[in-house]
Amino acid sequence: MHLEQNVSLKSLHTFGFDVKARYYVEAKTKEDIYSLLNYRSMIRMPILIIGAGSNILFTKDFEGIIIRIHTKGITVREVDEEQVILSVQAGESWDPLVAYCVDQGWAGLENLSLIPGTVGAAPIQNIGAYGTEVKDLIESVHFVEIESGEERTFSREACHFGYRDSIFKQAFKGKIIIDEVHFRLQKINGENETSLLRLEYGDISSELEKVGISKPGLKDVREVICNIRRRKLPDPAFIGNAGSFFKNPVISNHTLEALKQQHPDIPSFSSGDQIKVPAAWLISQCGWKGFRDGDAGVYPEQPLVLVNYGQADGGQLIHLANKMMRSVYNRFRITLEPEVNIF
Numbered sequence: 001m002h003l004e005q006n007v008s009l010k011s012l013h014t015f016g017f018d019v020k021a022r023y024y025v026e027a028k029t030k031e032d033i034y035s036l037l038n039y040r041s042m043i044r045m046p047i048l049i050i051g052a053g054s055n056i057l058f059t060k061d062f063e064g065i066i067i068r069i070h071t072k073g074i075t076v077r078e079v080d081e082e083q084v085i086l087s088v089q090a091g092e093s094w095d096p097l098v099a100y101c102v103d104q105g106w107a108g109l110e111n112l113s114l115i116p117g118t119v120g121a122a123p124i125q126n127i128g129a130y131g132t133e134v135k136d137l138i139e140s141v142h143f144v145e146i147e148s149g150e151e152r153t154f155s156r157e158a159c160h161f162g163y164r165d166s167i168f169k170q171a172f173k174g175k176i177i178i179d180e181v182h183f184r185l186q187k188i189n190g191e192n193e194t195s196l197l198r199l200e201y202g203d204i205s206s207e208l209e210k211v212g213i214s215k216p217g218l219k220d221v222r223e224v225i226c227n228i229r230r231r232k233l234p235d236p237a238f239i240g241n242a243g244s245f246f247k248n249p250v251i252s253n254h255t256l257e258a259l260k261q262q263h264p265d266i267p268s269f270s271s272g273d274q275i276k277v278p279a280a281w282l283i284s285q286c287g288w289k290g291f292r293d294g295d296a297g298v299y300p301e302q303p304l305v306l307v308n309y310g311q312a313d314g315g316q317l318i319h320l321a322n323k324m325m326r327s328v329y330n331r332f333r334i335t336l337e338p339e340v341n342i343f
């Protein structure tokens with residue numbers, strides 16, 4: 001392991017701000033993680049764990065140690081006629097894992113295609129897209145507590161997953177390192193493939209129809225989702241961003257009915273007794289779509305994504321986000337909540 005000093009974080013997070021870490025190190029094995037925790041208990045510095053940096057906004061230099069989890073390995077632990085359980089090291093990249101599972105004919109992760117980031121970060125905000133949340137596929141999460149060095153395994157239930165939320169974003173925030181995630185996936189065979197697919201999310205079926213696929217398989221679903229995402233979302237390799245900056249607000253039915261009096265065309269999606277309102281719609285209604293102030297902006301194709309066109313910094317993005325939150329609140333009395341982790 002190589003502990004470096006005053007390291008630029010520009011290429012280590014997807015907003016691409018020019019900030020520095022006082023110390024930076026990559027953990028390539030589990031042993032690296034444990035030795036780093038021993039070292040850290042001697043020097044008592046703030047610690048920040050990162051994966052691919054695709055859900056992080058730095059507002060300043062980080063005066064501590066940044067540990068990038070770079071551990072690799074996928075193990076097939078159990079397999080029977082119908083299911084497979086995989087143990088995946090936290091530093092594996094998310095999308096190649098999805099591609100591997102689709103190639104193997106293991107269903108479950110395909111709707112989460114092309115989400116940037118690492119496997120270890122996926123449970124933190126219970127990544128989700130196109131009607132699937134990773135919690136549906138997680139069997140358990142293995143992690144180590146930073147202060148005590150104690151290793152623990154949490155079942156799916158113990159992770160308290162919610163909409164873009166988990167125990168790791170709440171009570172355990174900043175206190176643990178996830179080093180391995182276990183997934184349970186379904187094996188496809190000639191007969192069950194169609195029934196395992198999740199096509200109910202509008203864009204998927206319309207896109208399949210557009211390309212003339214009437215009996216889709218796992219690979220088709222992955223492909224159409226990748227195509228839609230490439231069209232709609234900025235590629236961080238060219239335009240700095242961290243995906244959706246805000247969560248979609250969840251409101252009560254009563255609030256929705258009251259809002260409909262003034263805004264009859266407000267879109268909403270219900271799940272159980274909760275109603276989700278697309279934040280992108282609220283933001284667009286307030287006129288922010290495509291807004292740009294210097295190099296900080298609101299992506300024209302998807303206004304939930306705030307972007308760094310080149311030389312913006314975290315402060316400018318936060319300033320813009322605050323202005324957007326105020327105008328959405330003034331118009332709809334709804335408080336937007338950032339999804340991005342701000343440091």
Ligand code: FAD
Pocket residue numbers: 014048049050051052053054055056069090115116117118119120121122124125126127128129176177178179233234235236241242243244341
């Ligand atoms: P990082 O950004 O490095 O870290 C995120 C948080 O997790 C930080 O608080 C960090 O401290 C913590 N963390 C990271 N790894 C570990 C670990 N091993 N142990 C403990 N803590 C850890 N998200 C979605 O849910 N759905 C989407 O469809 C989606 N699309 C996106 C599209 C784009 C273009 C971009 C840029 C982002 C998108 N995201 C999406 C957000 C992001 O990709 C996910 O949140 C992803 O899981 C972040 O992974 P990461 O490795 O980059 O985490």
Ligand code: NAP
Pocket residue numbers: 128129130131200201202203232233242243244245248269276278279280302339
């Ligand atoms: P979209 O399809 O234009 O839909 C806008 C919003 O409406 C989404 O946020 C979605 O909520 C909600 N929605 C649409 N159809 C729905 C349905 N049938 N059932 C329930 N909710 C529905 O969204 P998009 O921006 O192109 O993104 C597509 C998917 O990728 C979404 O699931 C989105 O969450 C995900 N994504 C996430 C990020 C991120 O950084 N978190 C970035 C890009 C894309 P949900 O968000 O809850 O699905």
